[in-house]
Amino acid sequence: MSIPGGRRVIWTDVAPRDGLQSWPGGPVPTGVKVRLIEGLLAAGAPRVEAVAMVSPRAVPLMADAPLVLEALGPGPLPRLRALIPNPRGLERALERGITEVLVTVGATDAFNRRNVNRDVERSLAELGGIVTGAHAAGCRVDVALSVVFGCPYEGRVDPGRVAALCARIAEMGADEVGVADTIGVATPAQVRDLLARVMAVVPADRLSCHFHDTRGLGVANVLTAFHAGVGRFDGSAGGIGGCPFAPRSTGNVCSEDSLLALAAEGAEVGVDLAAYCEVSRRLAADLGVDALPGRLHRAGIWDPAQP
């Protein structure tokens, strides 16, 4: 195996949005979210998915998005990303100084319909307008394709279909094309297979991977994708976030565990891992739990000089 050394990794921490969106303890105080985002930025997280600009009726736990952004200071807000569901969400995000948005599209019609009540083609048709509108305003647009390894309604997803959708999204001008293992069923072999197909149609520097640790393979999948040439990843501080399709299960792969693994493989991750762990420990305390699902924030960085 060849070991790429010194390759830069752009990690997006999705804890404030994707991680807390399903927090079973109910709404998280705005102050906790703001402190989390500020802590992640201070620890060097290249990007932070801070909020979702969605209808408060659809996702009540994200209703304080305007307050969160207001607390983070006047825009423009570099290094922050906002999830938007539609053109109206883009407007809301631009008004608040957001400079990078994320749109998700299901890889299957069944998933997309349950999520946004339309088939994949209709979502893609709308996507063109979002990309044009965002770019006209100087805003980056990341597009993530959900359930690419498996769908809770349709089962296994054809990698050829995923690659074809990725190609179309790249052609539409998305700045980043992401493939997301939304329900956490990918294995390293499947990651290698899918990436070989997707990397034939999406430039490596625009490709991103979003893994979940639902079945314990999250970090292994991150390393597999890194060795395949991927340099952009999502994950959450402390591995916070669940899986709506598997109660009590873990969701997003843990950022700091993954970043430790990537750094050990020679990647330039650009974060202060000790500070990152402190952010996760503080988040756990703020949420009133002993520890989050991730591992490193509990054990701490090991220093051979001071074992």
Add this chain to the structure above:
Amino acid sequence: MSIPGGRRVIWTDVAPRDGLQSWPGGPVPTGVKVRLIEGLLAAGAPRVEAVAMVSPRAVPLMADAPLVLEALGPGPLPRLRALIPNPRGLERALERGITEVLVTVGATDAFNRRNVNRDVERSLAELGGIVTGAHAAGCRVDVALSVVFGCPYEGRVDPGRVAALCARIAEMGADEVGVADTIGVATPAQVRDLLARVMAVVPADRLSCHFHDTRGLGVANVLTAFHAGVGRFDGSAGGIGGCPFAPRSTGNVCSEDSLLALAAEGAEVGVDLAAYCEVSRRLAADLGVDALPGRLHRAGIWDPAQP
């Protein structure tokens, strides 16, 4: 990367011994241990580390070892392994029908002294007698070298020293030579480096790896070792077990999460993963906790045909 296909993996589940030895809830009822061992055997675990034949004064939580073995029926007891600390432990194990024992030796003098109150050379000197005595009785002897990637007292451990110790242990006739990341500090790069040295002096079919998931890299390290040619591993059902050097941290890598990953990489693991998950869920219930640290037993095996 070359992907070996169909290679047999011999997994030893150490949950009943290593996993429960440090259970913070105190002594685990003998019946729970017996049910766990029987469940693991029924799920197809190739081997189960069932008990430690140690002084009840030294390890009170293992004081019921004779009762556990009695409940498992008259010997000989194939597929079960017992940890023994010394020749007296071997006698106790042989009396109970045990056909495979494990002896651990620290890779550093400081660790070995804290553990068994003697330096590594004195442990190795005693090991010769144990191997001879066990083999004369038709009993296999596995020897695991602890803290090979890092020692809580001496820091980083020289891989050359580890390889030299492994060579001596192999020459002494140990049936299996194990390298153990006792405090969970190994990274895939270090695993590759150490194994390259150890595999030059220990035949691959006698080499075993024992990883901890203390910092989230457990499954990734298992896969790295597998791709390096290792076919024998330790781990625990549900990832049960802690790390005495990092309170609240996870210890042993989770068996079923690792076995899923290995099977997906083409290994023949020989277990019923769904039954394995059920064993972990039952253990969690028996211990009165919602879930164990591992992931797969919470989410369950994903069936693409019945998503």
